Amino acid sequence: MKTQTLYISDLDGTLLNSDSVVSPHSIEKINALLHRGMHFTVATARTPATVIPLLQQLDLNMPAVLMNGAVLYDIRRRRYIRTNGFTDDSALRYIERLEKRHLVPFVYRIDDNKLHVFHKTLSNEMQRTFKSQRENTPYKDFILTTDYREELLDRPPLFILVIDLFDRLETAAAEIARTGKCSLFCYRDIVDPRYGNLEIYPQGVSKAATAQQIIDSLNPWEVVAFGDNLNDLPLFGIADRRYAPANAMDEVKQQATAIIPDNNHDGVARFLDQDYR
Structure with missing residues (x-):
């Protein structure tokens, strides 16, 4: 069982379907894996205002990378762990x-x-x-x-x-x-x-830079990333394995280890169900 694998997924176009929700099937599959000990979190451009209601049915217990890395956020406790904003004019x-x-x-x-x-x-x-x-x-x-x-x-x-x-x-x-x-x-x-x-x-703020803080804390054996858009490429750069849904941009697919089913067919959840064993 890959208890020391950290899985990090983008939301829009990746974990979320075209209706911008996590499907009931994906919720069921991912929660079952989380209850077995899977390390899973998200990295997204979204803010807590939309992430909290979107993911409220997922039993996430790890910090999330929000606003493309501008913050590290505790979804369960509804608080900012770290912010990476401008410090000058x-x-x-x-x-x-x-x-x-x-x-x-x-x-x-x-x-x-x-x-x-x-x-x-x-x-x-x-x-x-x-x-x-x-x-x-x-x-x-x-x-x-x-x-x-x-x-x-x-x-x-x-x-x-x-x-x-x-x-x-x-x-x-x-x-x-x-x-x-x-x-x-x-x-x-x-x-x-x-x-x-x-x-x-x-300068230096990205999904990857903030995700690295989670990686340094957990010290997993490997990191697996999922993404569909250009702002996911820095995250791909620090991952051991990289997966793009079939709907991803061509530039992202070219950097992927493999292509998984698209976001309307539960690609991330189906992959996790097969990979986390």
């Missing part, structure tokens, strides 16, 4: 560059164990949908501001998210990458590829 400089390109960033900061998301007037329907699906929870609130500097000068943020047309984001990402020292993830939306997400973190 560089985030404000990135925000200024984004605003010069008429892009509206969502800027994340933690105060008293709650996530605050600052933003100016939203400019497209994708942004408005993103906000409406995530507000009114006890774990996150959205705050309309007229001045990011006023909100952030003395308390730097965790990270910055921009949702807009992908071509516009790609151009902005290239400019910031040339002039700043930060970790950037720019990728297309899986539902509407015309749009995309640009995420800006302090």
Whole structure:
């Protein structure tokens, strides 16, 4: 039995199906394995506001990597274990560059164990949908501001998210990458590829860097990772084995040890059921 294997899975496009939920079949299979001692956790771009309700039926007992590594989070106790945010005013400089390109960033900061998301007037329907699906929870609130500097000068943020047309984001990402020292993830939306997400973190922040803290604590014999998108590649880089669902991006499949069934056919749970023996 592989009691010293650590399994780490991405959520969207990997453990979650196209309805953005963990299927009843996956819940049943994974819980049965967790009760037998399997070491399993998740690494995702999501925040506690959506992760907690999505995973409430899974009996996870290990810290989770959230916000692409910006935080290490205890889902069971609902608390932040560690945060990896900006410590200087560089985030404000990135925000200024984004605003010069008429892009509206969502800027994340933690105060008293709650996530605050600052933003100016939203400019497209994708942004408005993103906000409406995530507000009114006890774990996150959205705050309309007229001045990011006023909100952030003395308390730097965790990270910055921009949702807009992908071509516009790609151009902005290239400019910031040339002039700043930060970790950037720019990728297309899986539902509407015309749009995309640009995420800006302090230099060195990634799913892999924060997952390494779990690895160092557990000291497993091997690490197995599951992912479908470009922001999963750093995690693949520290894994002994890497698995991509059939729906994954081609760049991710090329780095995978093997391809597993897609996220609508319980690929991760089916693999775990066969592998953890």
